[in-house]
Amino acid sequence: MLVEFTVNNFKSIKNSVKFSMLTSTKDIGNTFDIRDYKLLSSAIIYGANASGKSNFLRALAFMGSFVLNRFKILQSIDRLPHEPFKLCSDTEDTSSFFEIVFFINNIKYRYGFEMDSHTIYSEWLFADEKGKEAKLFFRDIDEDDYVNPNRFKEGYQFFDKKNQKIKIAKNQLFIWKCDQEDGEISKSILKWFYNFNMIDGMDHQSYINFTMKKMEDENFKNKIVELVKTADIDIDDISIEENDVPLDVIEKLPMPNSLKKEILNDGGLKSIEINTKHKKYDSDGNVIGEVIFELDKEESKGTRKFFAMSAPIIDTLQNGKILIIDELDASLHPILTRHLIQLFHDKDINSKNAQLIFATHDTNLLKPYIFRRDQIWLTEKDKYGSTDLYSLSQFKGVRAKEDFEKQYIQGKYGAIPYLGKFEF
Numbered sequence: 001m002l003v004e005f006t007v008n009n010f011k012s013i014k015n016s017v018k019f020s021m022l023t024s025t026k027d028i029g030n031t032f033d034i035r036d037y038k039l040l041s042s043a044i045i046y047g048a049n050a051s052g053k054s055n056f057l058r059a060l061a062f063m064g065s066f067v068l069n070r071f072k073i074l075q076s077i078d079r080l081p082h083e084p085f086k087l088c089s090d091t092e093d094t095s096s097f098f099e100i101v102f103f104i105n106n107i108k109y110r111y112g113f114e115m116d117s118h119t120i121y122s123e124w125l126f127a128d129e130k131g132k133e134a135k136l137f138f139r140d141i142d143e144d145d146y147v148n149p150n151r152f153k154e155g156y157q158f159f160d161k162k163n164q165k166i167k168i169a170k171n172q173l174f175i176w177k178c179d180q181e182d183g184e185i186s187k188s189i190l191k192w193f194y195n196f197n198m199i200d201g202m203d204h205q206s207y208i209n210f211t212m213k214k215m216e217d218e219n220f221k222n223k224i225v226e227l228v229k230t231a232d233i234d235i236d237d238i239s240i241e242e243n244d245v246p247l248d249v250i251e252k253l254p255m256p257n258s259l260k261k262e263i264l265n266d267g268g269l270k271s272i273e274i275n276t277k278h279k280k281y282d283s284d285g286n287v288i289g290e291v292i293f294e295l296d297k298e299e300s301k302g303t304r305k306f307f308a309m310s311a312p313i314i315d316t317l318q319n320g321k322i323l324i325i326d327e328l329d330a331s332l333h334p335i336l337t338r339h340l341i342q343l344f345h346d347k348d349i350n351s352k353n354a355q356l357i358f359a360t361h362d363t364n365l366l367k368p369y370i371f372r373r374d375q376i377w378l379t380e381k382d383k384y385g386s387t388d389l390y391s392l393s394q395f396k397g398v399r400a401k402e403d404f405e406k407q408y409i410q411g412k413y414g415a416i417p418y419l420g421k422f423e424f
Contacts (some may be wrong), residue, residue, distance in 0.1 A: 001032075001039055002196075002355055004323050005107065009349040010062070010096050014337060014386035015084040019056070019377065021355060024393045026309040027400050030345045032353045034103055039126060040375055042344045042356040044365060045389075046408065047379030048417035052387025053359040054326050054377060060357070061198035063098045067111075068193050069176060076169040082117035087385040096120050106160075106189050111175075119170045125189075125381035127151065136185070139166045139174060148346060154183030161246075198324035199312055199355055208304075211311035212272065215240050224310045233303050237277040244269075272308070286364065300334050309340070317343060320352030328361040338370065366405035373398060376414035 001021070008016040010363045023038045030041050062081070065071065071081050085091040099112030108128040114121040122140040127134045136152040139145040142165035144213060147155045155178045158167050168174055178186035215221045215238070227237050250260060250269060263269060265394055274295040284287045285288045293299055295307065309325075316323040329337045337360070344347050344356045365371065376392040394415060407413060 001034060001103045002357075003037070003103065003352055004041065004065075004099075005060055005101075005337055006097070006099045006112075006214070007056075007063075007397065008097045009084045009091050009094060010051075010059045010098075011083050012085065012381065012387040013055060013059060013389075014088060014091055014327075014383060014384070015388075016097065017056065017387065017389040019060075019389060020391070021357075022374075022390065023372075024374040025372060025400065027374065028370075030372055030375060032347075034353070035106055035108070037103075037108075040355070040372070040421075041350060041353070042341060042358075042359060043358070043375050043377055044341075044371055045359040045377045045379060046357075046361070046363075046366075047415045048381075051263040051379040051381050051415060052389070053379045055387060056324050056389055057198060057324050057357070057359055059098070060196075063100060064193045064196040064198075066098075067173065067175065070191060073171060075097070076171060078171060079117050080115055080120075080171055082115065084116070085386065095119075102192060104192050108191065120173060120241065123174050125152070125175070125185075127185075137166070139168075150177040154178045154181060154185060157181070175293065180371075186389075195321040196324075197312060197316070197321060198326070199309070200326050207312055208308040210315075211308050212240060214311040214315065221312070223314050224307070227310050227314060228307060231303075232307055233300075233306070234278055235276045235303070236279060238295075238307065239275050239277070241273045241275055254356065264285065276303075297385075302336070305330070305332060305365065306336065313340060313343065316354045316356070318352065320354050322355045322357070324386070325358040327360065328358040329360045329365075334362055334364040338365060340368065341365070363405045363408060364409055368401050368404060371404075373400060376404065378413055380415045 002019060002120060003022060004020045006018045007013055007015055021040045021043060023040060031038050045053050045056065057251060066081065072082060082420060084094065084096055090126045095116045097112070097114050099110065101108065101110045107130070110126040111124070112134070113123040119141065124138045127136055128134070133184040134151055135146065135148060137147045137155050140332055145159065145166045147159040147166065149156045155166070155174065158174070158177060160167055166174055168177055175189060176184045179190055211224070215224065221238070228238065247264070253260065276293045276294060276295055276299060278291050280286050280291045282288045295304060312323060315321065328340070341356065344354060366376065374391055374393040378390055378392070380388050382388065392404070395413060406415070
């Protein structure tokens with residue numbers, strides 16, 4: 001479970017911003033308990049176009065991808081992915097900061113690092129089992145390093161006691177090295193980040209492959225169909241059809257002949273088609289059969305997106321993961337968007353305490369019966385182009401049952417576009 005996330009000097013985020021899934025109001029619902037903490041099941045982020053909503057979500061996703069070494073940093077000369085705030089001379093050549101607080105079972109961890117395109121300047125890991133935080137390791141390019149010999153034995157073997165330094169390349173995370181030696185704690189942390197997923201609501205093609213893969217499991221496929229049916233889009237069933245790609249089509253593909261020959265020797269290529277089934281009626285309204293639609297050609301963009309999102313959502317709920325969605329509402333009816341959110345707020349469905357974090361422009365969701373004040377976050381850029389992030393709960397005088405949508409549109413909370421006058 002995610003507790004807090006802090007970042008600075010990343011894309012449009014210049015100064016440190018802190019995001020929290022801890023409750024900060026006495027509003028009712030949409031929470032779950034772990035130890036003596038009360039965490040939120042979801043959070044929604046609003047802001048004007050180019051205010052930094054997406055960049056904040058990308059910062060979360062970036063930290064997950066970097067910790068999992070998705071960028072394949074293997075050699076000491078490999079460059080690190082670094083995207084600092086470029087609109088200020090003070091930050092364009094300085095390091096970025098990432099820190100995250102999360103639970104694995106009942107242990108609360110705090111992990112973070114500072115880095116630029118060449119160097120990990122610092123990295124740290126703390127653990128809190130019963131209310132008191134213990135330092136597991138700390139490294140800093142300008143200070144003495146530390147590895148806890150009792151609490152973090154998996155990393156102590158790499159600690160040079162004479163020089164008070166961890167033996168590691170300057171562009172490597174220490175947690176990678178501990179995992180390579182089968183470290184129990186480091187492995188559990190990497191596994192937690194593996195359950196941390198982001199999808200782009202504007203581009204459902206980027207995650208439809210995951211949904212198609214999940215369709216191979218009959219039980220999971222039935223869950224997808226069940227969820228799609230609840231959307232009231234008249235789909236009775238979904239199927240995947242595989243067809244051999246004709247030889248003449250393979251011959252025309254723009255690739256070397258040696259590769260074409262290898263493909264043909266391996267049995268050729270297959271095209272995959274997703275089909276939906278709809279009831280067919282006679283003039284009296286009686287069901288007389290069924291009609292097959294090709295999803296990509298005959299269904300609406302909203303239906304295609306809902307189908308593509310179904311597997312990530314179900315997988316998140318079933319396994320207690322964290323799902324980040326940029327532009328959740330794109331191409332979806334507001335009632336359908338609300339339906340997906342309510343899945344995370346329903347304790348019977350979300351029994352594993354999954355969490356949803358998403359950005360949207362849909363102000364129809366700004367209702368006190370959908371979201372608590374501490375679930376609503378806003379982004380706003382200052383005159384220097386730097387993103388600020390703040391929660392509705394930080395405003396004084398905002399009542400729990402207030403008309404959030406009306407007040408937001410009127411500019412009471414900020415985070416809306418200020419339009420200039422245009423003339424010919």
